Amino acid sequence: MLEGAVLLLALVGLGLSAACLDARLGGAQVGAPFGEVARLLVQQRRRTLLRDTLLLRIGVISLIVAPVLAGIVIPLGDAPVADLAVGIVWFNAMEVCVWGSLWLTGWAVNSVYPLAGAYRLVAQGLAYELPHMFALITVALGAGSLRMGDAVQAQQGLWFVVWMPIAFLIYLVSALAMAFWGPMSQPVGTDLAGGVRAELSGPDRLLFQAGRYALLVVAAAAAVPLFLGGGAGPVLPSWLWVLVKTAAVLGLLVWVRHRVPAIRMDRFTQASWLVLIPLSLVQLLVVGIVVL
Amino acid sequence: MTLQSFLLLGAALFAVGLYGALSQQSIVMLMMGLELMINGLIVAGGAFWYFLAPETADGQVLVLVAITVMALEMAMGFAVVTALFRAREVDLTDEAKDLKG
Amino acid sequence: MVVTEWLLKRAADHPRPFVVSAEHGTRARLLGEAEIARRRWRPAEPASEADLLVICGTPGEEFEAAIRTVWDDLPGPRARVDLPSDATPPSIGQALNRAVAHLADKDAQWRDAAARAGKPWSPDADRNSDSHTPDGGSSHHGHDSHASHGQEHDDDGHEGGHHEHHMGNPGGLPMAGRGPDRDGLSLDRLHVSIGPILSDWPRGLVVESVLQGDVIQDAAVRWLGSGESFWAEPWNKAAAGHPVTRAEAGRRQAAAYLDSLGRLLSVSGWSGAARRARALRDRLLADAPRAELAAPYRSFERQVRRSRTLRWMLRDVGSIEDGDAVSRLDGWLTRTRAAIDALEDETPLDGAPPVRHTLHPGLLVGGELATARLIIASLDPEPAVAHA
Amino acid sequence: MAVAFWILAVVSVAAGIVVFVVDSMARATFALLASLLAVGAAFLLIDLEYLGVLIILMMVMEMLIMAVFMIMYMMNPAGLMPMKMVHNNRGAVIISGAVFVLLTAGIFLTSWPQRRGEPPADPTRELGMAIMGSKMLVMMVIGVAILATMISTVVLATHRGRYDRYGEDLKRRRPLDPGPGQGPGLPAAEHHHGHGSCGSPDPREESG
Numbered sequence: 001m002l003e004g005a006v007l008l009l010a011l012v013g014l015g016l017s018a019a020c021l022d023a024r025l026g027g028a029q030v031g032a033p034f035g036e037v038a039r040l041l042v043q044q045r046r047r048t049l050l051r052d053t054l055l056l057r058i059g060v061i062s063l064i065v066a067p068v069l070a071g072i073v074i075p076l077g078d079a080p081v082a083d084l085a086v087g088i089v090w091f092n093a094m095e096v097c098v099w100g101s102l103w104l105t106g107w108a109v110n111s112v113y114p115l116a117g118a119y120r121l122v123a124q125g126l127a128y129e130l131p132h133m134f135a136l137i138t139v140a141l142g143a144g145s146l147r148m149g150d151a152v153q154a155q156q157g158l159w160f161v162v163w164m165p166i167a168f169l170i171y172l173v174s175a176l177a178m179a180f181w182g183p184m185s186q187p188v189g190t191d192l193a194g195g196v197r198a199e200l201s202g203p204d205r206l207l208f209q210a211g212r213y214a215l216l217v218v219a220a221a222a223a224v225p226l227f228l229g230g231g232a233g234p235v236l237p238s239w240l241w242v243l244v245k246t247a248a249v250l251g252l253l254v255w256v257r258h259r260v261p262a263i264r265m266d267r268f269t270q271a272s273w274l275v276l277i278p279l280s281l282v283q284l285l286v287v288g289i290v291v292l
Numbered sequence: 293m294t295l296q297s298f299l300l301l302g303a304a305l306f307a308v309g310l311y312g313a314l315s316q317q318s319i320v321m322l323m324m325g326l327e328l329m330i331n332g333l334i335v336a337g338g339a340f341w342y343f344l345a346p347e348t349a350d351g352q353v354l355v356l357v358a359i360t361v362m363a364l365e366m367a368m369g370f371a372v373v374t375a376l377f378r379a380r381e382v383d384l385t386d387e388a389k390d391l392k393g
Numbered sequence: 394m395v396v397t398e399w400l401l402k403r404a405a406d407h408p409r410p411f412v413v414s415a416e417h418g419t420r421a422r423l424l425g426e427a428e429i430a431r432r433r434w435r436p437a438e439p440a441s442e443a444d445l446l447v448i449c450g451t452p453g454e455e456f457e458a459a460i461r462t463v464w465d466d467l468p469g470p471r472a473r474v475d476l477p478s479d480a481t482p483p484s485i486g487q488a489l490n491r492a493v494a495h496l497a498d499k500d501a502q503w504r505d506a507a508a509r510a511g512k513p514w515s516p517d518a519d520r521n522s523d524s525h526t527p528d529g530g531s532s533h534h535g536h537d538s539h540a541s542h543g544q545e546h547d548d549d550g551h552e553g554g555h556h557e558h559h560m561g562n563p564g565g566l567p568m569a570g571r572g573p574d575r576d577g578l579s580l581d582r583l584h585v586s587i588g589p590i591l592s593d594w595p596r597g598l599v600v601e602s603v604l605q606g607d608v609i610q611d612a613a614v615r616w617l618g619s620g621e622s623f624w625a626e627p628w629n630k631a632a633a634g635h636p637v638t639r640a641e642a643g644r645r646q647a648a649a650y651l652d653s654l655g656r657l658l659s660v661s662g663w664s665g666a667a668r669r670a671r672a673l674r675d676r677l678l679a680d681a682p683r684a685e686l687a688a689p690y691r692s693f694e695r696q697v698r699r700s701r702t703l704r705w706m707l708r709d710v711g712s713i714e715d716g717d718a719v720s721r722l723d724g725w726l727t728r729t730r731a732a733i734d735a736l737e738d739e740t741p742l743d744g745a746p747p748v749r750h751t752l753h754p755g756l757l758v759g760g761e762l763a764t765a766r767l768i769i770a771s772l773d774p775e776p777a778v779a780h781a
Numbered sequence: 782m783a784v785a786f787w788i789l790a791v792v793s794v795a796a797g798i799v800v801f802v803v804d805s806m807a808r809a810t811f812a813l814l815a816s817l818l819a820v821g822a823a824f825l826l827i828d829l830e831y832l833g834v835l836i837i838l839m840m841v842m843e844m845l846i847m848a849v850f851m852i853m854y855m856m857n858p859a860g861l862m863p864m865k866m867v868h869n870n871r872g873a874v875i876i877s878g879a880v881f882v883l884l885t886a887g888i889f890l891t892s893w894p895q896r897r898g899e900p901p902a903d904p905t906r907e908l909g910m911a912i913m914g915s916k917m918l919v920m921m922v923i924g925v926a927i928l929a930t931m932i933s934t935v936v937l938a939t940h941r942g943r944y945d946r947y948g949e950d951l952k953r954r955r956p957l958d959p960g961p962g963q964g965p966g967l968p969a970a971e972h973h974h975g976h977g978s979c980g981s982p983d984p985r986e987e988s989g
Contacts, residue, residue: 023435025665026435026664026665026668027430027433027668028407028433028434028435029407029433031406031407032407032435034403034407035403035404035406035407036404036407036409038400038401038403038404038407039400039403039404039407039409039444039470041400042397042400042401042404042470043444043468043469043470044468044469044506045468046441046466046468047466052805052807052808054808055807055808055811058811084830085830085831085903085905086830086831086834086905089831089834089835089838090834092838093834093835093837093838093841096838096841096842097837097841099841099842099845100811100814100841100844100845103845103848104807104811107807107848108807112583112585112604113439116606116607116762119606119607119849120607120763122845122846122848122849125842125845126846129842146831146905183662183702185662186662186763189662189763190438190439190592190593190659190660190662190664191593191660191662191762191763191766191767192762192763193438193439193440193441193591193592194438194439194441194442198439198441199441201441201442201468202468257665258664258665259665260663260700260702261658261661261662261663261666261700261702261703261706262661262662262663262706263662263702263706264706264763264764266761266763266764267705267706293782293783293786293826293827295893296888296889296893297786297787297790298786298823298827299884299888300790300885300888301790301793301794301820301823303881303884303885303888304790304794304797304881305793305794305797305816305820306880306881306884307877307878307880307881307884308794308797308798308800308801308877309797310873310876310877310880311801311873311874311876311877312800312801314869314872314873314876314877315801315867315868315869315870315872315873315874316801316867317867317868318855319854320806320847320850320851320854320855321800321801321806321809323847324800324801324809324810324813324847325801327813327817327843328797328800328813328816331793331797331816331817331820334820334836335820335823338824338827338829338832339827341829342827342828342829342900343893343896344893344894344896344897345896345897345898346828346896346897346898346899346900346901346904347897347898347899347901348911349904349907349908349910349911349912349916350911350916352829352832352904352907352908352911353908353911353912353916353919355829355832356832356835356908356912357919357923359832359835359836359839360923360926360927362839362843363839363843364926364927364930366843366846366847367930367931367934368930368933368934370846370847370850370934370938371933371934371935371937371938372937373850373854374937374938375937375938377854378940580853606852606853709955
């Protein structure tokens with residue numbers, strides 16, 4: 001119960017900080033996200049012809065539920081909310097559920113650009129998912145377990161980021177992709193007038209944006225038990241270390257958004273399949289040999 | 293929760309899927325029926341493992357195979373639809389009747 | 394009620410403006426964008442995100458209809474600002490202040506919402522806005538009805554792959570027809586007008602496209618309104634006999650390149666670099682001396698040139714006789730630097746203004762929307778330039 | 782537990798029926814997904830955590846791909862024009878009803894053997910050990926099947942090969958994919974876009 005409250009608090013706090021940092025880096029006032037929340041709370045809904053309201057509601061609500069469910073297996077300090085034996089696969093599955101949310105949102109509003117954004121999302125998902133899975137499997141192989149807690153335990157001596165750096169880099173790329181953020185933000189790209197979210201307004205848009213930031217936070221937070229030794233660190237208590245490390249990864253992800261242009265999937269897919277997948281397999285092989 | 297209740301679920305899913313596979317004209321819908329049938333098999337496989345022989349992993353392997361078959365079935369299905377569609381703009385089973393041997 | 398009022402005020406502190414440049418609106422747009430950047434408001438990227446619609450210049454009839462569509466679809470609270478072609482920085486500031494006050498005015502917004510709720514909403518049959526094309530949007534819901542695929546229709550031939558028997562029209566919309574696509578399949582065709590109200594989009598451009606999925610299968614280009622004389626103004630003045638220095642023309646030209654760069658970078662999804670380009674453009678137009686501009690421009694140029702991702706994404710995009718998008722980007726960067734370096738050249742101007750690209754619709758055919766946007770942004774085309 | 786199971790079972794079967802009832806193909810796809818997800822969740826109840834989560838993971842991806850194909854090939858994917866696209870509806874109902882009755886009878890009439898042993902502490906480990914040990918052959922066959930499917934689906938579905946992409950001597954540095962100004966993959970007679978002067982030459986001219 002307590003862990004659940006902490007998880008929600010951390011999601012809200014870190015999400016808002018990420019939004020504020022993003023506004024700051026984007027040249028706006030730091031408080032802009034709060035103004036945006038106020039604006040969306042009082043905003044009316046947009047209307048489009050023949051929209052599928054049921055699917056739209058499912059899409060938008062599941063977009064915020066999925067990252068919370070993904071977050072329950074991430075240890076905040078010592079223990080996660082739910083210590084599943086297959087936590088790493090669970091995390092992966094919940095993050096894939098987001099594809100469904102976005103697809104539903106893009107489809108249900110019945111408009112050209114959101115649907116094109118949804119197409120892009122599927123292309124992006126298929127491009128990043130395999131290297132991403134291999135990166136997660138590499139961690140599981142190193143830990144000898146699919147439990148997040150075991151992965152942290154296995155890093156007592158040496159953090160995984162040190163001896164599986166390629167997997168970590170691939171994880172960071174896929175973290176951007178799973179939160180459709182920064183260079184991987186084509187599904188909600190400016191060139192599509194906002195893509196999937198183009199027709200959302202008011203409460204729908206608020207939930208959508210909140211879900212997106214929650215995803216970003218969860219993607220950053222999962223890097224901590226997977227690669228950065230969980231709560232390990234001197235002096236500070238472990239929960240604080242988790243927080244600090246999460247904030248650092250989160251800051252990096254937000255910063256990248258302002259430094260790198262968006263990556264188109266027709267080009268990235270080829271790079272992903274011809275470069276990232278072989279690289280991740282080599283990393284897997286190296287870790288496999290070391291573990292043996 | 294008994295073996296019977298799980299198998300009943302599996303049988304119900306299988307029957308619904310069978311109805312779909314037999315009655316739907318559109319190939320995509322037909323494949324949805326097949327998916328549901330395999331879904332029923334998966335339920336049965338998992339139930340057999342848990343309620344009859346949890347010591348060996350046979351049931352689990354069966355489920356794993358069924359999941360893979362589901363994915364392969366879909367991949368093949370869509371490849372065939374694409375080829376058919378390219379050749380003659382057909383996406384209904386009835387229109388491909390002449391493929392009958 | 395109190396809460397609503399408080400939220401409205403907070404929201405009005407952080408408005409999301411969307412700037413539309415209509416005919417003769419380039420000057421007002423640049424001043425408006427500079428003022429918005431100075432106030433550190435976050436521009437709305439798609440118009441649908443905005444609560445402040447800023448119209449620059451004097452839209453013609455068709456343009457005004459497109460604006461009205463966007464405005465009708467804009468959820469409240471909302472405010473519209475019109476900046477005439479001869480707007481000055483103080484008048485723009487006042488107009489924006491009024492708009493913000495209107496946004497925070499509960500009673501006014503309430504009346505607006507009540508007036509809208511009163512009249513039944515119907516999607517316009519002929520829309521020309523960006524994300525407001527429910528007609529286009531819904532036609533992906535299928536081609537014809539079942540019957541047209543049945544045996545009885547097979548005899549009358551395939552008429553080039555089209556089946557446009559409008560058997561029924563849900564929501565008053567025709568069903569989409571089919572046509573051959575680039576991969577040898579025959580898929581639904583969706584007729585969508587891209588533009589004229591889009592962010593980072595050439596003023597007045599409408600691309601009438603036929604989409605299959607997100608691939609443009611056919612395109613036609615239309616311009617609302619004629620060419621704009623703002624960027625060619627120094628040359629026009631010189632041609633009319635007024636004394637104009639090379640520095641003045643170079644300043645205008647460098648600002649034009651930076652404006653184009655800002656669009657290209659923004660469409661490439663690199664808002665950070667786009668913002669730098671626009672900040673430099675605004676300082677150029679505010680008559681900042683060369684010493685203040687050269688160093689920041691060099692740093693900006695270095696950043697853009699060093700981005701390998703940008704090159705990877707722009708390579709082979711929109712290849713025409715003078716190269717692809719990368720070479721056009723490089724050309725803009727080089728010429729901007731030359732123009733900034735020559736900002737103290739007081740010799741009189743001669744010659745003609747640099748020719749801007751035109752947009753050949755064939756360039757867009759076969760590309761996805763993303764590529765098409767990049768091609769258009771990398772050309773930053775104009776209709777035939779109006780010389781005085 | 783039992784309550785959770787029955788809820789999931791009802792959801793699963795109801796969603797399965799909804800698949801063939803709704804007009805909207807999008808709703809049908811996601812009803813199927815709901816049915817599959819309910820089964821995945823039910824697996825969590827019987828200690829099959831890994832397989833349950835795996836079903837969730839794979840089925841979401843599968844259904845999304847299905848949704849794309851659905852939009853490509855279906856008429857009327859949103860079901861805006863209600864229509865029945867079935868053949869032999871009565872026969873199908875009778876056959877599937879009979880199958881269900883038979884299966885149910887079998888389920889309740891068979892005397893199932895007693896349970897042998899208890900579920901292991903970590904069924905996932907057991908599964909891993911099995912597929913890397915005694916069931917290795919099954920997995921190898923499946924691996925070959927996957928490979929064969931991948932190759933045959935690509936062969937079936939695409940009409941462009943590497944000679945189209947890299948030229949007849951495979952010497953082109955960057956592949957020539959369909960795109961603006963790069964000559965679509967259609968025979969020239971089928972498309973009249975009236976643009977001759979843009980971009981790189983037609984692939985056929987270059988390779989000839």
